[in-house]
Amino acid sequence: MQDSKYNILIIGVGGQGVLLASEIISEVAILAGLDVKKSEVHGMSQRGGIVSSHVKIAKKVYSPTIEYGQADVIVAFEQAEGLRSLDWMKKDGVAIVSKTVLIPAIVTSTKAFNYPDDPIAQMKQVGDNVVSVEADKIAGELGNARLVNTILLGVLSTYAPYDIDLWLQAIKARVKERFVDINLKAFEHGRQINKAEMEA
Amino acid sequence: MKELLSGNEAVARGAFEADVRMAVAYPGTPSTEILETLAARYRSVYSQWSPNEKVAYEVGIGSSLGGARTLVTMKHVGVNVAADPFMTHSYTGVNAGFVLVSADDPEMHSSQNEQDNRFYARFAKVPMLEPSDSQESKDMLLVALEISEEFDTPVLLRMTTRISHSKGIVELSEPVKVEGEKFVKEPAKYVMVPGNARKRHIVVTERLEKFKEYTEKTPLNIIENNDSKIGIITGGISYQYAKEVMPDADYLKLGFSYPLPMKKIADFVNNHDRVIVVEELEPFYEDQIKVAGLKVEGKNFFGVRGELSPGRVAEGFKKAGVLKDINIAEIPATKDMFPRPPVLCPGCPHRGVFMGLKKLKVAVTGDIGCYTLGALPPLNALDSCICMGASIGNAIGMEKVEGYEKGIVAVIGDSTFIHSGITGLVEAVYNKSNVTIIILDNSATAMTGGQQHPATGFTLMGEKTNVVDIPALCKAIGVKNYRDVDPYDYDATLTAIKEETANPGPSVIRTNRPCVLMPKRIMDEPYVVDTDLCNGCSACFRISCPAIAASEETNKHGKPKAVIDTTQCTGCSLCAQICPVDAIVLESKLVAKEV
DSSP states (O other): OGGGOEEEEEEEETTSSHHHHHHHHHHHHHHTTOEEEEEEOOSGGGGTOEEEEEEEEESSOOOSSOOTTOEEEEEESSHHHHHHGGGGEEEEEEEEEEOOOOOOHHHHHOSSOOOOSOHHHHHHHHOSEEEEEOHHHHHHHHTOGGGHHHHHHHHHHTTSSSOHHHHHHHHHHHSOGGGHHHHHHHHHHHHHOOHHHHHO | OEEEEEHHHHHHHHHHHTTOOEEEEOOOTTTTHHHHHHHHHOTTSOEEEOSSHHHHHHHHHHHHHTTOOEEEEEEHHHHHHHHHHHHHHHHHOOSSOEEEEEEEOTTOSSSSOOOOTHHHHHHHTOOEEOOSSHHHHHHHHHHHHHHHHHHTSOEEEEEEHHHHHEEEEEEOOOOOOOOOOOOOOOHHHHOOOHHHHHHHHHHHHHHHHHHHHHHHHOTTEEEEOOSOSEEEEEETHHHHHHHHHOTTSEEEEESEEESOOHHHHHHHHHTSSEEEEEOSSSOHHHHHHHHTTOOOBOHHHHOSSSOOOHHHHHHHHHHHTSOOOOOSOOOOOOOSOOOOOOOOOTTOTTHHHHHHHHHHTOEEEOOSSGGGGGGSTTTOOOOBOOSTTHHHHHHHHHHHTTOOTTOEEEEEEHHHHHHHTHHHHHHHHHTTOOOEEEEEOOSSBTTTTOBOOTTTSBOTTSOBOOOOOHHHHHHHHTOOEEEEEOTTOHHHHHHHHHHHHHSSSOEEEEEOOOOSSSSSOOOOOOEEEOTTTOOOOOTTGGGOOTTEEEEEEEOTTSOEEEEEOTTTOOOOOHHHHHOTTOOEEEHHHHHHHHO
16 A cells, blocks of 8 residues: 555445445544545535545545545445446456445436446446445345445455454444444444355 | 544634634535534534525624624625625724635536635635635634734635535644624724715725735745746645645645735746646636736636546646646546436425426426426426526516516525515515415425524524514515415415416415425325336326336336335325326225235
8 A cells, every 4th residue: 555545435325324434434544543535515415416425545635536547445335326436446446336226217207318237247347346235135134224334334444454443443433322333233244245245 | 632524614613713702694505514513513602594695794794893703604606695795894894803704616516606706805805715625724714813803804714615515634722712892883984974985995905905915924825845847826625636636846825815925926936937827717816917917827727617626637737738647547528327416305395386387387487495406307397597586586577578478487495585585575566576476485494404594483503483474474565365385285286376377466375394304304104106007107207206216017018117115205195196097005005905
């Protein structure tokens, strides 16, 4: 890891928990003693629009936004958004993508647009390290659909160069107290998913 | 102590540390979180929402005169509304420190234009500070308050969306105590009749001369020397982008950016082979520097539209021939991919109104709020959007010249109506207009996140207060045709619009359902699609509800039937009301049928 630079792009749809995920990652960076900036645009996005959060970690961070081709990891909460965000990924970067599919009304009700065929397969044609995760299913089994973000963070933690203790501390610091235990459980689930299982 | 704060949160923290005693605003993206943070975390700072930015600014003038350090915040277009008091406030000056935060929105993430409010500093002859990250947002607010008091002037703190909404690590300090002096009568300073104002304009221009000295010495305007032949003059977020792609150039970073430090700039230009100005939006620095006879380049490489980014700045440097190896991928061509525009929420009370307006094919003059989303496909039911309050005036003008045959309707939200729709309604009655005005009253300033306003019954800090009585207000103005309608009752809504557009004289229809998200998320029993009955006609798709999706089941023509996501459906029932084959039923009914 050169100069401790690590760029993570998190992308999803309004209401999926993208912002909490980026808060937790930023907390991990602070605990690791690094500089961090994160950037997202909110406002209109909470009405079902795209929410993307850029997290930049380094000894010293200037721009709060990640440039195209500069993300070490992409964490996508929705398949088509994963495909859309590939322009940001480094050539040897990792894409972690939830198998969630959210089709907007503009696609179902107008003939002008189509939802792409099997976005994850298309992503795999472009990137070598595309990891798909049944995050909705796991969250459902754990009993709370809102756990998708911590499951994806669990997967991310196996790639990102930070100690597991820092992740656990960050989750405890950023998640409401009564949800900490279930989130730690979801995080652990994410960590335990090995690639073979993800492909299944 | 350190904390990860957005630029907006950092300004709020700064207000707390600097003993600001009055923070006042009207919500507007990207500025809203400054006051929300104060009300949530720093309750020793009294904060309040005003009905609009002009009133907020005027309240701020009063509190500053009364001896309290004052913060007034708004989005860029809000400053247009507050421009009247702002321009003359420059003449009177302040008592306690007064800072106006203008949060501009390059790229128009959530705005109707991307005007560059740095020009307002020059226009009003007041000093301007431009932070480039969260730490500076806090630090510069403190400096701005001190400058305001030392030089007797309001100060403009100019932020942008990327500064306001990006988070960075901020070093916190302990709050200080500032003793302000209460109001002392001084009519020559505060009563801006022509005789006094002429004298005050002299004070203003002399003050500007003092700032021309100050700006040369302040550490906010700093040279970073890397022994390069290339010099870069920049400020705000552009500084971060330029540093990211050309860390080894020399920099003149402008934190105090009006008036510009012209001597420092001249030295910087003379000490370098080439000097490039990097700034977002208009050539505000560049034009002033060129007028001073100095040779710089800039806008020919970067353009005047939209947000900059490290990629755009790198491309500009490449065009200028000062950067060869770009470690950044080319900006990709637009992918052939569906857009994901923001949409009205499932159960949004505005939906039924737009379904009716679309059906009746009337001209709909729109306004600023969630309901502007009614313009997007598949609703396509809104025909204009200019600024806060414009819907009513637009409708009156169009109707006066008989500019549209099928009826003219203005739609305006409750918060926007109070902000600047009331005067429009007075105009409609006074000038005998035949327009219909629909007040989409959802009891919230919804688009910015559900803030309180004078018709919700609560203040920003959570106190109970009076509720503006909209029906009584309309009556007092002289509206004869007034009615409330339940926007979840599609037939009633349609009938109301039909009848009121036919009625002579101005009419007001008010919808009476609260925002589905505020103050509490509304979730009643969901509806589901009985796929045995659904014939795939797609009528429900066209009401643009995010809870309704295409099913994998198809009709005999291969068209998809509908399916409802019961976790999103709020039970508003609009889709069930327009389903021609009654295939949309309450979940419990379908369950009962299957049992």
